Amino acid sequence: MKNVLIISGHTNLTNDSVANKTIIEELRKAHPEYQFNVLSEAYPNYVFDVEAEQEKLRRADVIVFQFPVFWYSMPSLLRKWIEDVVVHGFAYGSEGTALQGKKLIASFTTGGPAEAYTAESFVEYTIEQILDTQLKPTANLCGLQLQPFVYTCGVSYANRTDAQALETMKQRCREHAVKLAEVIENC
Numbered sequence: 001m002k003n004v005l006i007i008s009g010h011t012n013l014t015n016d017s018v019a020n021k022t023i024i025e026e027l028r029k030a031h032p033e034y035q036f037n038v039l040s041e042a043y044p045n046y047v048f049d050v051e052a053e054q055e056k057l058r059r060a061d062v063i064v065f066q067f068p069v070f071w072y073s074m075p076s077l078l079r080k081w082i083e084d085v086v087v088h089g090f091a092y093g094s095e096g097t098a099l100q101g102k103k104l105i106a107s108f109t110t111g112g113p114a115e116a117y118t119a120e121s122f123v124e125y126t127i128e129q130i131l132d133t134q135l136k137p138t139a140n141l142c143g144l145q146l147q148p149f150v151y152t153c154g155v156s157y158a159n160r161t162d163a164q165a166l167e168t169m170k171q172r173c174r175e176h177a178v179k180l181a182e183v184i185e186n187c
Helices: 019-030 050-059 076-085 127-142 157-161 163-186
Strands: 004-008 035-038 062-068 103-109 150-152
Touching (some): 019 035, 019 103, 035 050, 103 127, 157 163
Parallel strands (some): 004 062, 062 103
16 A cells, blocks of 8 residues: 655645645545645644654655645745755755655646636746646656646635635535545556
8 A cells, every 4th residue: 555645735724725625625534544744734833843754755655745826836835845854865865865766746726727827828838837847856856756747727715705616616626636546546
């Protein structure tokens, strides 16, 4: 059986999320065997227990970064976690081999619709192009095997006040969780 570590990088999963919160809740119900690391709950002050976090990574076969896209990137909490935990001598460098050969899956949501992420849109890039430039070099440096992204666009937190839009968003995120679990099981 694979050891799966889901790292939730939302800056406030409990109070400021619908999409990512739904994905995490669905995964917890369907796959209690996965280990869940909700950074906003464990480290609200952004000060990480580096040794404990590195041990979680050592035990994992599959690592999932679950996050909303903020300003065309991962949230600051997840970025700082990477900066503090995925360091030289542990994850890369001549003696930093702890992550080599592990699978990495980026699972994320965007508030903007898929149409916003095209070469023809105002963004001028696909979401894959934007995040690939951030995640692929990190994976390569650490010897991680980056898997295809799992993502859902158009699930804006702003829709939470419209009951129909909210239910549609939650359903799309439940489907996202199912797809993510399938990718995990097949990688």
